[in-house]
Amino acid sequence: MTPTLQGFLIASAALFSIGLLAALSRRHAIFILIGIEMMLAAANLNFIAFWRFGQQHQPPVGVMIALFSIAIAAAEAAVGLAIVIAVYRHYRSTNVDEFNQLRG
Amino acid sequence: MNTGAFIAIAIVTLSAAMAAATLRKLMHAALSFALAIVGLAAFFFLVGAEFVGLALVFIYIGAVAVLIVFTILLTRRDVEKDHGFKWGGVVIAAAVFAGLTWSILKTQSTAIVAPQIRALTVKQIGQALMTTYVWPMQCVGLLLTAALIGALLLVIEEKP
């Protein structure tokens, strides 16, 4: 017996939801970034799963997109963490609840 | 593919992710995040996308996790404080998970097993990168450079 596509998709959905949980519930800015990274990784798992279970193409589109998305996630993490540092310098805090200059 | 292996990997990955999302100490959470990424890479190995799995390990653990650790160290003064936890997020996340699971289970076309495929070699990926995807690859290179410079500009200390 082998796992079905559904199994992978549900695992991916679970990872995504945990990432969302981290991004929504924790007040520390770095947690939000970790959560976003987890959501991106979950999306990558979807790409790979669909590549594996779907029609085979040459070049392997799903794999390529996953590769590119990993590269972009790396860029995003670098900029995001830089922003965290810059914000920390400004507010002397990493608690996102204190960043509310845009309050309506 | 083996269901036992799948379930084991899923349990490790998801519990590590859960730990990353909920642990109080930031440093522990970052390490759990790295473990979750290792689990994800194991998924990739399981389905035969070894190259992507390796790339994931290199980039996420070698670069992103290290960056996170550095950031934690740089913002140390604040780390010791516990910022608390919002329970509203749990509700939303659970709802999203329920919705996703419901729609996945409802979609019958996803209840399929993996077809037999020939192994994906690194050579194929390299060829694809150098032919069809050569422009996207260049663009990603440019993007990474821009991100590097942008990150530097953001954190550079202004001289008073």
Added chain:
Amino acid sequence: MNFRFGNYFWFIPAAPFAVSLVILSLSNTRRKAAAALAVAGQALALVMSIMAFAKTLQMPDSRIVANFTWFTFGNQTLRLGFVLDPLAAAMLVMVTFVGLCIFVFSVGYMADDKNFTRFFAYLSFFAGAMLGLVIANSLLLLFMFWELVGLASYLLIGFWIERPAAAEAAKKAFITTRIGDMGFFLGMLWLYNRSGTLLFYDRGNGCLEAAGLATVGASATFIALLIFCGAAGKSGQFPLHVWLPDAMEGPTPVSALIHAATMVAAGVFLVARVYPIFSLGAINGVTPSLTVVVWIGVTTALMAALIAVAQADIKRILAYSTVSQLGLMMVSLGVGGVAAGIMHLLAHGFFKALLFLGAGSVIHGCNGEQDIRKMGGLRRVMPVTFATYAVGMMALSGVPIFFSGGWTKEEILQVTAHWPQSHVPYYLALAGVVLTALYMTRQMIYVFFGESRSASAHAHESPRVMTMPLIVLALCAIFFSLVLTPAWPWLDAYLIGEGVRFDLARLIQPMLFISLVLVGSSVALGVWIYGKAGVPDGNRTADVDPFEYVQPVLFRFLAHKMWIDELYQRTLIAFSWMCARLSDWMDRFVWDGLVRGFGAFGQVFGIFTARVDERGINAGVDETAAGARGLGRLLSAAHSGQIQTYLGAIAVGMLALLLLYAWLA
């Protein structure tokens, strides 16, 4: 390595373009780098041009064509391409060689200019555009480069933008050539409409090949005339010649580039390139369109030569001589002597660049003075400039045997004499030749002989970086004639695509004696008239031209360029001014009146509605406003400024969409 150069000749224009971009990105202070890059780019283009030239030598009577698809629009495919044939290859070598000399000269001439790097960027851009024009294999691609040449000339003529005259001249050049380009563009559209392709050569389907020409049919005359409008604009043919003398406001190397290698050559080149359209359906070598070309050309040649006699600015004289020579080339093309016309174009490129650079050297030596009446006696101070300038002058005047210009001019006279339609162009061209020798003699005497006057008193010879190009060009003007003589007409044969044989007997021709006598007598005439120019003679004071003394009215007529600029000012420009005034008046009183009427009506209506509004609606609106304010307050409360709230909202929204989608499916 199976690198076949033949398919890569489009690198030739690419090199100067790339260099131009690089220089533009340099800072203003990197003067040495800019000059070195520009010269290196041009040298690279020269080397590649020579390679291309050698390629065409290996396989005479064939052309290398590289076409590609630009874009597909519905089921229409627009294809562009490059072509390398003897015509293009000869032009390539001339343009790059003369260009290189001018670039090197500019290093010295522009040494003190503050926008040195920008100058070289534009110069490279100009050369690149011209090279692209030469090898274009599509009328559309040619037109693109044609416009780029126009743009580059605009930038360069107006290079000293702080001088109002330069800005005016740049504008004038741009607008005047644009009038011609309008015709060119229409002709191109018409041609596309008839033949369905703008490629010149496309394996028998191009618009210049038999199958393509057959579809053009009777409209060829009109198409050819429209295209000739463009050529006349660029090559400064009457009545669109007015911009060319004004273009002298640019730096002298630019004048040299425009007048010798690039801009004005483009018009003649264009006519030669699309010659099959001009000569389609020719009876005895005569078509209506070619006849027009001949008459325009001969008018231009004679008129410009006459004007040149009465000019005092050293560069303006040369400018009018260019106009005149271009007219002569057009005549040659019109009477069927394509090879002769192009040969004259090539030879002219060398000696005109020489003359302009020589003039630049003179101006540089005289600290910016351009009036020949204030010079004099420079023969002793500037020996190199004098010697090379003399070579250029003799080549331009068409002194036979030793100078390239002489042979090509004879060739042109030869074909013009055999034109079946009329002999008038031949005699008028002869008159033009006489005048050319006359005004060049006048210029030589004023500038280099006699006593030194106000501007030349402190003159000095130019640095080596400026004299070296002069010497090289002078040698070219002499030795280029080796391949032009009737005894061994190698270039002629090459351009036509035939073999060549050596026959000394053909060297002696009646035309040789005619031109010998003509040129000799007109130089003698020049010496006789102008021998005492610049010094008082009898009742004449030193600053009065000898010719002016005898014929003051005629001289004034010529000195004012036959009042053509004033004529345009009074007629065409006045007309468009009047049109503008009329539309202004219409706008102010007719349309504006209507608008005011509507406005008044609206006002009355407004007063009426205001009454209704105040009493009936206003109360309701106040209520609504209050409600909106309340809603706004409510909504602004949702904007907590907290990213996590926003993120949660996004997640909820995503979930809602997901459920909606699942429900629909």
